[in-house]
Amino acid sequence: MRGLFLAVFALLIVAGDSGRFSPQLVHNASAVLNQSKAERQQVNGALVMLWNASMQGSEQGQSLLLSTFQNAYNTNFDNNSINQEDASYWLEKLVRLENADAAWLLYQMLGEEGASKRFMRLAAIGNVAEAQLAFAMSSDSPEKREKWLVRAASQGYVPAQAALADWYLLHGKQQLAKPLLAATAELDMQSAFKYGRLLWDEENVDEAKIHFSRAAKLGHQQASRALSVINRYKQYSPSNMPTISWASVSRTGSECLQRIQPFATSLATIIRADSLYNDFVKDTRLSSLPICIAPPIWLKNDVLSCSANFKKSGVLGCDVAPLAIAAKQREFSHAVVVSEQGKANVQNGVMYLDISDAYSVFVHELAHFSGFADEYPIGRGMARKLCDEDGIEDFVPPNVIVDSEYWYSPHSTVDKWLSIDPATIIAPAKTCMVLGKNSYKPSRRITFMEHHDSGVIPPLYLVLWREQLKKQNIQRPISMNFFQVFHQQGNQKEAAHWLEEYEAFVGE
Structure with missing residues (x-):
């Protein structure tokens, strides 16, 4: 209350100034505020003069009032001449003049718990980009959130542009996200990485690498992993995959009773598949099992058709027929397919995982193979x-x-x-x-x-x-999957081949 009393007292002291020309009021107030050792009463008098100028329509008066409180807030009100109570009093008065910046500063000062959402909304309506972003993120309505993200981003506010890009990516609107990411890629490592991802999906490989490198240099771990797998793996179609010596990937030095080939379907999934493979190699718990897992194969983008609700099953699945050629070349008995999204499961000799599945999910599903x-x-x-x-x-x-x-x-x-x-x-x-x-x-x-x-x-x-x-x-090796697929397609020659492979594996 003492701050409020001083403000009212100062208002009475300088009442004689209330009729002065507003530039003179601003000039007199500035002279007081610029004094390094102005006393509390003098400062309050200056604030009253600025308020009177503001009441006369002076934008300069409002601006100087606001900057005075902004500076005090930035220094945690260390200056004894202005405290938070004084600042709140005058900012409330500025809000009544529909000063959006004052509303936003008051919201920041009082914090989310103590401030009315009205201050945030008023600041947002007044085109304060920071408030528009905060207002958007506080809304549960998708329509309102997108509306205020668009308004904030249109002002060139980088955090809002990045948030709007994320919003578009979340809703599958990559082409709307692309120009926003392009605008923020040089300023934000997350945007640089996501922009690189979009460019990579468009097969703009060289530009994608540039943005991955920029993000990696700024400390983005996923960008570093992306560069690593790009340098270590290449994409294959089923007909041009290299052969493999399964003995070379055996950890027990004995027979491979399951020969497992992981496949990745995109840049994101090869990063995940590579991580899963490396975790398996380091997992001493499973080192005695006669299971052989080869390094993952990165498939070209159009090889597999996958769905999170494959054949309305409610789980992740893919049409594995294209992998039959690879199975003939590499002679694997089981496969792991890492796709973008879906519920992990095992269907006979194929394990399906998505990029969010942890290594522990892989081990759990691996046991289902047996x-x-x-x-x-x-x-x-x-x-x-x-x-x-x-x-x-x-x-x-x-x-x-x-x-x-x-x-x-x-x-x-x-x-x-x-x-x-x-x-x-x-x-x-x-x-x-x-x-x-x-x-x-x-x-x-x-x-x-x-x-x-x-x-x-x-x-x-x-x-x-x-x-x-x-x-x-x-066991049910992948040959059973191939038999079922080709039999359903009416390709009896291929179906017969894979039935023979299945019977040879299980010893029938």
């Missing part, structure tokens, strides 16, 4: 097949059993657990919860088949995994 079942509640359709004593006999997952009339089913799975570790504790699993049926697993711990990100791989599971890999008759 027949492991999920230990979280599975869907009703799969539960009907797996969660009874007859159905589970058709699948025989190494890590899940169900109740039977006399004991557990399959009996052979329980015998296997106890033969490996007689101290095995049979614990409840959540697999069959959707049907209200009991299922069990050989560990009390939360395993990687229940929570991929936080679960562990118990030693018993690794032994079971190695045993599963030796049973090639229970």
Whole structure:
């Protein structure tokens, strides 16, 4: 209240100045404010003079009032002649004159919790770009957010231009985002990287590399990874892929009981596939498994047709027929396809991942290649097949059993657990919860088949995994996928070839 009293007192002292010509008021006030050691009462008097000039329509008076409070705010009101209470009082008065900059400064001073959204909105309407950006981001309405982002960006405000570009990219409007990213690429490393991505997708390789390099020099990690994979990988069509010696990628020095070839479908996905591959190479937990994974192949953009809702399945999938030529050349038994977006899953011999999937998801899905079942509640359709004593006999997952009339089913799975570790504790699993049926697993711990990100791989599971890999008759290699695809297409010659490959793999 003391600040308000001084302001009113000063108003009375200089009341005689109220009728003066506004330039004279501004001149007198400036002379006071420019004094390095002006007293509090003198400063308040100067503020009153500037307010009187403002009331007379003086833009210079409003501007000097605003800059005085802006300077005080910038120095955390260290100058004893102006405190935050004084500033709030006069800024409120300026807001009543519809001064948008005053509204924005008042909003900044009071903070999001203490300030009315009215101040932000008034500043936005008054074309304060910072306020327009803040107002846009505070809105839950897509239409309002885009409207205010456009207004802020049109003023050349770089953060707003970058935010609007992100908005367009999020909604698949790459061509609208492109000029905004081009305008901000030299000022913002994130924009430089995203602009490089757009240029790369348009096959403007040289320009894309320039922007990746600019972003990388500014410390952008994704840009550095993009340059790294561009330098280490090249794009292939299925017919011109190099051959591979699977023995050279074996970590055990023994036979490759699964030969897995990862594929990437874009620059973003080759970055992810390369990361997954390197994580696998460094993962000592899995080093004893006779699984061989080759470095990823970067496919040309038009090779695979993928969808996040492939054939209305609700999960990620692709038409894998184009990979049949590559499978003949490289002789892989399983494939991993990293696509842009979709729910991770395994379909016979193909694993589908998207760029957001962590390495832990890859390991979880890798276990599915060998027949492991999920230990979280599975869907009703799969539960009907797996969660009874007859159905589970058709699948025989190494890590899940169900109740039977006399004991557990399959009996052979329980015998296997106890033969490996007689101290095995049979614990409840959540697999069959959707049907209200009991299922069990050989560990009390939360395993990687229940929570991929936080679960562990118990030693018993690794032994079971190695045993599963030796049973090639229970696996479903990619040859089964190819057989199904070509059979559905009516290409019986190719279908017959892949059926023979499948039977050779499983030993039938």
